Amino acid sequence: MEKPKVIVIGLGWGCASFLKTIDTSKYDVEVYSLDNNFVYTPLLAQNTKHSKELTIKGTDINDKVKFENREILDIDFQKNIVKTNKSENCSYDFLVLSHGATVNTFGIKGVEKHCFFLKTSKDAHMLRNKLQSISNGSNIAVIGCGLTGSELIGSLLDYGKFNIHAIDALPRPLITFDESLSNFVLQFWNTNKIKTYMNHMVSNIDEKSIHIKNNKPISYDISIWCGGIKKSAFTEKLLSKLQLNDKKGLPVNEKLKLKNTNNVFAMGDCASSGFPPTAQVAYQQGTYLANQFNTKFSNNSKFIFKNKGQIGYIGKKQSVCQLPYFQSGGNLVYYLNKVIHVYNGVTWKQKWNLF
Secondary structure, X not given: OOOOEEEEEOOOHHHHHHHHHOOOOOOEEEEEEXXXXXXXXXXXXXXXXXXXXXXXXXXXXXXXXXXXXXXXXXXXXXXXXXXXXXXXXXXXXXXXXXXXXEXXXXXXXXXXXXXXXXXXXXXXXXXXXXXXXXXXXXXXXXXXXXXXXXXXXXXXXXXXXXXXXXXXXXXXXXXXXXHHHHHHHHHHXXXXXXXEEOOOOEEEEOOOEEEEOOOOOEEOOEEEEOOOEEOOHHHHHHHHHOOOOOOOOEEEOOOOEEOOOOOEEEOHHHEEOOOOOOHXXXXXXXXXXXXXXXXXXXXXXXXXXXXXXXXXXXXXXXXXXXXXXXXXXXXXXXXXXXXXXXXXXXXXXXXXXXX
């Protein structure tokens, strides 16, 4: 008997956990992605200083799955067909959308032209090469001081040769952490002579300066944008096809089923699920959804996100963490951070690479 075919679009955290859990004796699974490698994204910021191997092949996660290097051009939800750049129509019984989001520049002039971004291993590699090539005393500006931006500032600090500028429109860094931890970071930055500009909204960026509303421009040699994410053009296209309107992404119900469809699911950053767009959420969604498939959807349980906390590197072998029953900052947390990253590696090969 022919097995139902599941096509998964995108190879991020949601897809990785889905592939670890899905029962391939019950389903034929195919993954379509422009890059058939999985990237351990939480260490991208630290990899701008170090050079750990963050990628593994999709087949390392599940060698029973077929991986195709394809760009998705369109989806016919009525005929259950995915249209690709290889001039072919690929039919499916179930479709799982896990294609992520894109960088949000908030329409600020000059960001795309003059800033580095940090979304992929290629981004981290390009930025590391640039940082290694510029002179001591160069001005490096990091715009956006959430977890990625704050970890990036920590890695820049480890170079020990830059003037670092931390810029954010919000009142404090790490806004999703407890205020006491934000204050810990601000004090750490102050001690290490990092110039902070909180409550400073960028109005535009030219080739030499970052212009701030109601303040003097900030000169830079390298500017790096860590200002958040938004819906991709592909997500916008799918919303239009399904006559849906959602500011955050593809709207799903409590079982991750995409609205106005019967056999399509969405997870991770491309989905509007009511949960934060983090690797932790996507990974749990992938596991949940695979278990639903494995039980032929006989389990009536809804997806429940179990927040395991946050942890981030801030430089000089210091980290901050906010776990369900513990929060702290300092050198001991740095070693806890390393252990957590190794533990969170998707395969044993990746755990070894992260060690």
